[in-house]
Amino acid sequence: MPSPLLSTFQISRKIENRWIWQHIDFELFPGERLAIVGPSGVGKSLLLRAIAGLDALQSGYITYQGQPLSVFSMPEYRAQVIYLHQRPAFLEGTVEFNLQQVYRLAIHRQKVYSQSQILQYLAPLHRDTKFLARPVEGLSGGEAQIVACLRALQLSPQILLLDEPTASMDAATAQExxxxxxxxxxAEPMRACIWTSHNSSQIERMSDRIFTIPGEPQ
Structure with a gap:
């Protein structure tokens, strides 16, 4: 049995005086596609944000490659474990400008933007250089989610945390x-991902295993 890429140990999250979830334990293994499910309001997005190091935990801890997150700098960790927001944020400018800007971050400066790689990703989505030249202000919600996905994939992370990544897309684009x-x-057997989705068919297609957040939303 391979060692887990990522593990959570008794993690708990509270907002004001209310526990959203408590004592969460699970593991994510190399090559795995894990779905996190639960009723609306149970805290699926908050769990992904905690895993991404974006939200503090009230108790418990997370390990990546067998090491506690405190061993890593947050930029180093987030370069390997990328969270895709439901509503991604962009800088003013074109799609391509936004894809290029991540390489200005110190953690990514040894990498180089590749338009040819992006065009390969866009080909099955029936889009080309015209899409790259579009201003992000004019994108639909689904198109914005496409750009967010491209922005993450081009960085070759180890783990993708996909938070309703196709919620604003039509069914055909979502499957693309x-x-x-x-x-x-x-392309790399060690890569893994975690999905949340309200689309049960998508969960069935895109997961090998399901973890259900215990409890009911309050």
Whole structure:
């Protein structure tokens, strides 16, 4: 049995005086596609944000590659474990400008933007250089989610945390994005991802295992 890429140990999250979830334990293994499910309001997005190091925990801890997160700098960790927001944020400018800007971050400066790689990702989505030249202010919600996915995939992370990544897309585009994520994962067998989705068919297609957040939303 391989060692887990990521593990949570008795993690708990509270907002004001209310526990959102408590004592969460699970593991994510190399090559795995894990779905996190639960009723609306139970805290699926908060769990992904905690795993991404974006929200503090009230108790418990997380390990990555067998090491507590305190061993890593947050930029180093977040370069390997990338969280895709439901509503991604962009800088003013074109799609391509936004894809290029991540390489200005110190953690990514040894990497180089590749338009040819992005065009390969865009081909199955039936988009080309015209899409790259579009201003992000004019994108639909689904198109913004496409750009967010491209922005993450180009950095070759170890783990993707996908928080309703296709919620604003039509069914055909959503399945094309699923294909891109599968292609990214198949290119390196150690890569893994965690999905949340209200689409049960998508969960069935894109997960090998399901973890249900215990309890009911309050």
């Amino acid at each position: 994005i699923e294909g891109l994520v599968s292609q990214w994962q198949q």
